[in-house]
Amino acid sequence: MAITRDDVLKALSTVTVDRGGTKLPGSGRLSQVVIDAGGRVMFSISVDPSEAERFEPIRREAEGRVLALPGVSSVLASLTSERPNAPAPAAPRQSGAAPVPPRQGNALPGVRHIVAVASGKGGVGKSTTACNLALALRAQGLKVGLLDADIYGPSVPKLLGLSGKPRVIEGRTLEPMEAYGLKAMSIGFLIEPESAMIWRGPMVQSAITQMLRDVAWGDLDVLVVDMPPGTGDAQLTMAQATPLSGAVIVSTPQDLALIDARRGVTMFRKVSVPILGVIENMATFICPKCGHASDIFGHGGARQEAQRLEVPFLGEIPLTMAIRETSDAGRPVVATDPDGPQAKIYRGIAEKLWSNLNGAPAGRAAPKIVIE
Numbered sequence: 001m002a003i004t005r006d007d008v009l010k011a012l013s014t015v016t017v018d019r020g021g022t023k024l025p026g027s028g029r030l031s032q033v034v035i036d037a038g039g040r041v042m043f044s045i046s047v048d049p050s051e052a053e054r055f056e057p058i059r060r061e062a063e064g065r066v067l068a069l070p071g072v073s074s075v076l077a078s079l080t081s082e083r084p085n086a087p088a089p090a091a092p093r094q095s096g097a098a099p100v101p102p103r104q105g106n107a108l109p110g111v112r113h114i115v116a117v118a119s120g121k122g123g124v125g126k127s128t129t130a131c132n133l134a135l136a137l138r139a140q141g142l143k144v145g146l147l148d149a150d151i152y153g154p155s156v157p158k159l160l161g162l163s164g165k166p167r168v169i170e171g172r173t174l175e176p177m178e179a180y181g182l183k184a185m186s187i188g189f190l191i192e193p194e195s196a197m198i199w200r201g202p203m204v205q206s207a208i209t210q211m212l213r214d215v216a217w218g219d220l221d222v223l224v225v226d227m228p229p230g231t232g233d234a235q236l237t238m239a240q241a242t243p244l245s246g247a248v249i250v251s252t253p254q255d256l257a258l259i260d261a262r263r264g265v266t267m268f269r270k271v272s273v274p275i276l277g278v279i280e281n282m283a284t285f286i287c288p289k290c291g292h293a294s295d296i297f298g299h300g301g302a303r304q305e306a307q308r309l310e311v312p313f314l315g316e317i318p319l320t321m322a323i324r325e326t327s328d329a330g331r332p333v334v335a336t337d338p339d340g341p342q343a344k345i346y347r348g349i350a351e352k353l354w355s356n357l358n359g360a361p362a363g364r365a366a367p368k369i370v371i372e
């Protein structure tokens with residue numbers, strides 16, 4: 001028999017949220033309960049960020065109670081903070097000199113750094129950059145994962161040429177998919193490409209938390225997270241709820257994109273996530289026939305903007321046919337043409353990113369020795 005909302009609420013009414021014995025459904029903290037046709041149940045518990053630790057066992061208990069109901073195939077229960085915090089003081093300036101400590105608290109065991117790749121708006125090449133950047137970090141000999149958190153338009157399966165479903169291991173843990181030496185997870189592996197998903201705020205966080213925590217990532221040096229584009233509430237909540245070491249902002253050089261990129265920087269600063277750098281994508285068009293370079297969208301805007309915002313500038317990626325064709329064909333350029341000019345650019349950016357994460361001064365000139 002199909003599971004109903006009432007069944008779920010009944011199960012949840014055995015979960016208390018405080019010493020006074022308040023039950024979860026009557027606490028005002030429970031979101032709407034969503035049940036899909038496959039018996040997947042989704043809900044979230046609203047908490048203040050300061051209560052997250054206390055509520056984690058409650059979240060687990062709630063999840064367990066619902067999972068035990070007949071007809072439930074899986075449960076996505078997450079803690080969300082719907083109301084953003086009052087803006088925290090701006091994150092310390094990133095000169096690249098101080099190491100970024102792996103974030104404490106809800107850190108993912110075995111994963112040293114989680115880095116968000118974000119953009120102020122869609123279509124600037126965020127996913128393409130995240131994917132090639134992950135591969136370029138991998139080319140440095142690092143253990144790297146790529147988490148597609150762009151649940152509105154998951155593109156990692158296509159970018160890495162992956163299809164099929166991840167294997168379930170140990171109960172409800174998913175094994176990440178693998179391509180080109182990267183471990184990868186995407187909502188695109190879990191839902192049918194055609195199925196229209198309407199994501200409500202708490203569900204966004206639930207899905208991402210599950211892909212973060214219920215996947216056997218193993219030991220990773222870096223987990224690159226392809227964020228949903230934009231700087232709305234969902235993105236802010238995510239930035240806050242994910243134990244990020246830092247964020248990278250991808251922008252095209254036009255003024256309009258730069259305004260959005262600025263919003264991205266502000267968003268991460270609000271939640272005290274260090275900005276590891278800005279990348280200018282589609283900087284210059286390189287003609288595939290003659291190699292001539294034209295600045296279709298302008299050039300250098302993101303570098304100037306990074307300077308103005310006092311965040312590191314990681315580099316410029318040209319607009320090339322090779323990048324577009326390889327990413328759309330699931331054969332990312334860094335993996336398939338590792339000695340080519342594009343791979344070299346991504347590798348340079350990845351090196352700066354990695355040294356910013358580890359505290360080495362990035363892009364800083366060596367001291368001049370003056371002999372008098």
Ligand code: ADP
Binds near residue numbers: 321
């Ligand atoms: P976003 O994630 O910001 O929405 P995508 O990474 O999906 O953007 O890129 C949008 C389109 O632009 C894709 O077709 C992709 O192949 C192309 N693209 C991205 N970066 C470049 C680049 N540097 N040169 C050429 N095409 C690019």
